[in-house]
Amino acid sequence: MIVKVRNLVKRYGNLVALDHLSLSVKEGEIFGLLGPNGSGKTTAINCILSLLKYDKGEIEIFNQPMSPDAYNIKRDIGIVMQNVAVYNELTVYGNIDYFCGLYITDKRKRRELVKEAIDFAGLGEYTHFYPKKLSSGLLRRLNIACGIAHKPKLIILDEPTVAVDPQSRNKILEGIMKLNEQGATVIYTSHYMEEVEQICSMITILDKGRAIVTGTKEQLKDMITMGEKITVETFGLSDTQLSAIKGLPNVISVDYKDNLLVIKSSKGRNNLENILDVVKKEDIRFGKIYSELPTLNDVFLEITGKELRD
Amino acid sequence: MQVFKLCMQIIRKNIPVMLIYVILTAVVTALMVSDIDKEYQKEISFTPAKRSIAFISEDNSLLIDGFREALGQIVNFVELDETQLQDALYFREVTYIVRVPAGFTEEFMKGADVKIDKSTVPNSVSNTYIDLFINQYFNTARLYIKNIDGISQELLVQYLKEDLSKTSNAEVKSTTGKKVTYPTYSNNYFNFFAYTLISVIILGMSMLMIVFNDRNLKMRNSCAPVIPGSINLQFILANLFFTFASWAILVVMSFIFNYKNSLNAYTVYFIISSFIYSFCCASISFLIGNLIKSQNAVYAVCNTIGLGSSFISGVFVPQELLSGSILKIASFTPAYWYVKANNAIAKLTQFDYRHLQPIFSDLMIVAGFGLAFFAVALAIGKRKNYIEN
Ligand SMILES: Nc1ncnc2c1ncn2[C@@H]1O[C@H](COP(=O)(O)OP(=O)(O)OP(=O)(O)O)[C@@H](O)[C@H]1O
Ligand SMILES: [Mg+2]
Numbered sequence: 001m002i003v004k005v006r007n008l009v010k011r012y013g014n015l016v017a018l019d020h021l022s023l024s025v026k027e028g029e030i031f032g033l034l035g036p037n038g039s040g041k042t043t044a045i046n047c048i049l050s051l052l053k054y055d056k057g058e059i060e061i062f063n064q065p066m067s068p069d070a071y072n073i074k075r076d077i078g079i080v081m082q083n084v085a086v087y088n089e090l091t092v093y094g095n096i097d098y099f100c101g102l103y104i105t106d107k108r109k110r111r112e113l114v115k116e117a118i119d120f121a122g123l124g125e126y127t128h129f130y131p132k133k134l135s136s137g138l139l140r141r142l143n144i145a146c147g148i149a150h151k152p153k154l155i156i157l158d159e160p161t162v163a164v165d166p167q168s169r170n171k172i173l174e175g176i177m178k179l180n181e182q183g184a185t186v187i188y189t190s191h192y193m194e195e196v197e198q199i200c201s202m203i204t205i206l207d208k209g210r211a212i213v214t215g216t217k218e219q220l221k222d223m224i225t226m227g228e229k230i231t232v233e234t235f236g237l238s239d240t241q242l243s244a245i246k247g248l249p250n251v252i253s254v255d256y257k258d259n260l261l262v263i264k265s266s267k268g269r270n271n272l273e274n275i276l277d278v279v280k281k282e283d284i285r286f287g288k289i290y291s292e293l294p295t296l297n298d299v300f301l302e303i304t305g306k307e308l309r310d
Numbered sequence: 311m312q313v314f315k316l317c318m319q320i321i322r323k324n325i326p327v328m329l330i331y332v333i334l335t336a337v338v339t340a341l342m343v344s345d346i347d348k349e350y351q352k353e354i355s356f357t358p359a360k361r362s363i364a365f366i367s368e369d370n371s372l373l374i375d376g377f378r379e380a381l382g383q384i385v386n387f388v389e390l391d392e393t394q395l396q397d398a399l400y401f402r403e404v405t406y407i408v409r410v411p412a413g414f415t416e417e418f419m420k421g422a423d424v425k426i427d428k429s430t431v432p433n434s435v436s437n438t439y440i441d442l443f444i445n446q447y448f449n450t451a452r453l454y455i456k457n458i459d460g461i462s463q464e465l466l467v468q469y470l471k472e473d474l475s476k477t478s479n480a481e482v483k484s485t486t487g488k489k490v491t492y493p494t495y496s497n498n499y500f501n502f503f504a505y506t507l508i509s510v511i512i513l514g515m516s517m518l519m520i521v522f523n524d525r526n527l528k529m530r531n532s533c534a535p536v537i538p539g540s541i542n543l544q545f546i547l548a549n550l551f552f553t554f555a556s557w558a559i560l561v562v563m564s565f566i567f568n569y570k571n572s573l574n575a576y577t578v579y580f581i582i583s584s585f586i587y588s589f590c591c592a593s594i595s596f597l598i599g600n601l602i603k604s605q606n607a608v609y610a611v612c613n614t615i616g617l618g619s620s621f622i623s624g625v626f627v628p629q630e631l632l633s634g635s636i637l638k639i640a641s642f643t644p645a646y647w648y649v650k651a652n653n654a655i656a657k658l659t660q661f662d663y664r665h666l667q668p669i670f671s672d673l674m675i676v677a678g679f680g681l682a683f684f685a686v687a688l689a690i691g692k693r694k695n696y697i698e699n
Pocket of ligand 2 (some may be wrong): 041
């Protein structure tokens with residue numbers, strides 16, 4: 001086990017930020033910690049890294065208890081903080097070299113590693129820039145490069161893609177998968193379910209400091225009753241038309257607003273076909289009609305009764 | 311040495327701000343130098359002829375006799391009786407009347423603050439020279455009385471005569487048109503140094519501390535396998551390196567501006583005293599850096615401590631002109647003791663232990679301040695590798 005967290009409790013005064021959180025991260029995984037703002041992702045990461053004192057619980061990394069002075073554990077961890085932590089007084093190169101140098105003292109080896117990290121983050125053109133001159137996407141990439149340059153066994157990334165444009169985001173996600181292929185175990189927190197779905201092999205969904213479900217994305221989706229979501233673009237539906245749809249087999253819920261009819265059904269073979277039949281019979285005129293498989297948002301919605309992002 | 315190197319880099323990036331203070335010093339120094347040159351020109355034009363003065367003594371003692379004899383080397387005495395005095399002044403027969411009040415010697419030997427009375431022609435520049443001489447004579451005498459318990463008048467006069475034979479050479483030289491060796495320039499420069507140095511160092515150090523106390527960076531650094539003690543040590547090293555680099559630059563600057571007046575024994579002592587003061591500044595800035603969290607606060611504190619302590623300690627205004635209560639407050643700042651030591655160095659006539667001892671004790675106080683601040687800073691600024699909440 002690379003990381004093992006048992007019954008972690010962290011309180012800020014009266015606020016319970018982590019409520020008996022347990023996690024296990026296996027070697028080679030990209031472990032996703034998915035949760036809305038304020039659900040306790042950063043708090044969990046900070047506790048795992050012994051940056052924060054916690055009220056209760058046990059944390060083991062590489063099968064050894066983690067503590068503020070467990071330097072042999074820290075040596076093999078790479079961390080990319082949610083808040084960009086780079087020195088404005090150092091250039092892109094200087095920053096990566098500084099952080100890498102905290103782990104690797106050998107100068108020649110470090111030069112290689114820094115170069116690799118620069119290539120990895122696509123910062124080749126910007127090595128002599130100071131952070132103040134970088135766009136927020138480039139800054140994020142610098143933050144990542146600083147965290148991974150020393151080739152750690154465990155990489156922890158706390159929302160590394162916040163405020164990054166889709167293109168940069170995809171680059172970052174690809175990079176993380178590459179690091180994983182090269183052997184690093186990854187813990188990745190995000191409130192973007194798409195990202196987590198895209199890269200994570202194991203996912204824990206966090207809400208109000210509690211782990212509400214854990215599993216692969218397929219397992220998570222299997223946990224909920226909804227199996228399909230069908231959306232129809234249409235306007236002026238009458239109550240009889242609506243109730244005809246509601247009466248169909250497998251239909252769990254029907255939601256009609258802003259000229260969008262959203263029908264959620266449990267798993268079944270002919271859900272879309274049935275709906276098309278009603279549409280034809282009731283002479284409902286429509287623009288588009290499409291069917292989607294459930295997302296992690298639906299998982300979250302069904303379990304907590306609220307949207308992942310609001 | 312990652313942290314040390316980082317510190318150097320941060321300081322390098324902040325050099326432009328610090329340069330403002332250094333340039334200010336340069337400008338003030340340039341003004342000072344040209345001012346001294348002007349005074350020196352005056353000196354040449356006014357001192358060739360010995361002034362005529364009247365010497366009235368209501369006190370009879372060995373000390374006064376010795377004083378009269380010494381004074382006689384730079385002035386001519388005109389014998390006048392009481393009734394002629396005012397006329398003599400009016401018609402410029404004499405420009406200066408010295409009057410030793412009755413009981414002066416007795417009080418003076420007890421260490422009381424008694425003064426020689428004088429009447430002068432208004433606005434006569436050359437009288438300053440006589441003032442200077444009289445002040446120096448009795449200031450030196452006071453030093454002896456303070457440091458040698460129960461010194462006899464005879465011995466005192468003898469010591470003073472020895473001292474004067476050494477310095478009056480220099481003074482006599484100045485009357486014949488050679489450079490003044492009285493270290494006014496260095497004294498002023500090194501006093502002003504107190505302001506520049508503390509400002510620059512507080513600024514530089516605080517810049518470092520702000521970066522280092524940044525919560526995100528602190529957390530990020532705590533993730534790395536570096537012992538907090540090692541970070542602290544590198545930090546202190548960087549602090550000291552920066553301090554003594556600043557000190558060295560300012561010392562070199564003092565030479566550049568006025569090397570002719572700098573190559574003497576006084577300068578050595580000024581350099582020693584400024585070195586000790588630099589150490590004290592480093593501690594102060596280390597402490598302040600541990601207390602301050604924001605960039606704006608840095609400038610405020612830098613100005614308050616830099617300007618404030620310099621004002622009350624006699625960096626800008628001579629200590630003699632400051633009121634006793636202000637000086638009492640100032641004595642809680644190291645700048646006061648540093649300036650006091652510098653002024654004493656400037657008045658030195660002999661560089662032996664007896665004369666240097668009071669200066670060293672002032673400097674010990676400066677060093678003591680430094681150690682105290684440093685200890686407090688260490689206690690407050692203990693780095694941990696986790697954050698509070
Ligand atoms: N230093 C603190 N003092 C008090 N409360 C805090 C502190 N830090 C976080 N919290 C609270 O703890 C809860 C969890 O915060 P945390 O930052 O871990 O959430 P998060 O999942 O990382 O959110 P985000 O997606 O916005 O980063 C929040 O309610 C937050 O307000
Ligand atoms: Mg967070």
